[in-house]
Amino acid sequence: MTLTVTDLSIARGGIPVLQGLGFDLRPGTALVVRGPNGIGKTTLLRTLAGLQPPLSGHITGAEDTIAYAGHSDGIKPTLTVTENLTFWASVFGTAEIRPALEAFELNDLATRHAGNLSAGQKRRLGLSRLLVTGRPIWVLDEPTVSLDVSAVAMFATAVRAHLSQGGCALIATHIDLGLDAAVLDVGPFRAKPRPVTDFDGDFL
Numbered sequence: 733m734t735l736t737v738t739d740l741s742i743a744r745g746g747i748p749v750l751q752g753l754g755f756d757l758r759p760g761t762a763l764v765v766r767g768p769n770g771i772g773k774t775t776l777l778r779t780l781a782g783l784q785p786p787l788s789g790h791i792t793g794a795e796d797t798i799a800y801a802g803h804s805d806g807i808k809p810t811l812t813v814t815e816n817l818t819f820w821a822s823v824f825g826t827a828e829i830r831p832a833l834e835a836f837e838l839n840d841l842a843t844r845h846a847g848n849l850s851a852g853q854k855r856r857l858g859l860s861r862l863l864v865t866g867r868p869i870w871v872l873d874e875p876t877v878s879l880d881v882s883a884v885a886m887f888a889t890a891v892r893a894h895l896s897q898g899g900c901a902l903i904a905t906h907i908d909l910g911l912d913a914a915v916l917d918v919g920p921f922r923a924k925p926r927p928v929t930d931f932d933g934d935f936l
């Protein structure tokens with residue numbers, strides 16, 4: 733499943749933030765979204781996830797294919813780690829939570845109430861949910877917040893495994909995850925490459 737974005741313009745709070753965005757996200761590939769604070773990265777991800785409409789433009793390939801992880805972990809504090817994952821597995825119609833527990837080293841925390849986890853442990857639980865969605869396109873907003881070095885590596889391993897299985901990922905992040913990813917720079921002052929011309933021919 734390829735996610736295709738064409739001439740997309742988006743707004744937050746009624747104010748336009750980004751215009752004319754276009755890219756393809758193909759199976760097995762990752763795209764890192766970069767740009768300064770407040771430029772509109774979260775707004776872009778929310779729009780891709782269907783949480784808000786675009787001002788104009790087109791998004792194709794996003795119907796029931798996107799698993800979105802935003803700034804909030806979306807975990808249920810009174811349920812245990814296992815119960816949280818079982819709940820999300822039932823929402824998405826998948827049965828298996830063990831790979832998610834293992835990928836984010838949650839087995840020792842499985843019976844703990846999610847509300848009593850540390851910030852980094854909660855983030856690991858939130859990210860592990862991606863694995864029980866069964867969805868091919870991961871749209872992730874600053875996924876490594878609160879993660880220590882080893883948990884960042886855990887997360888990068890999970891993304892690589894997802895890509896190797898034909899999934900894809902669009903990730904807004906300021907850190908280098910060591911992924912072989914293209915970069916979508918939405919900064920306001922990015923240089924536009926000079927159009928390729930017949931340079932020698934111009935002088936003849």
Ligand SMILES: Nc1ncnc2c1ncn2[C@@H]1O[C@H](COP(=O)(O)OP(=O)(O)OP(=O)(O)O)[C@@H](O)[C@H]1O
Nearest residue numbers: 744745746749767768769770771772773774775776
């Ligand atoms: N709920 C809201 N209502 C109105 N404006 C908002 C709201 N949330 C964010 N904004 C504004 O929309 C603009 C884009 O915000 P957005 O969160 O998409 O930026 P961002 O690039 O993700 O920033 P950051 O790197 O700080 O997370 C900012 O100017 C922000 O102040």
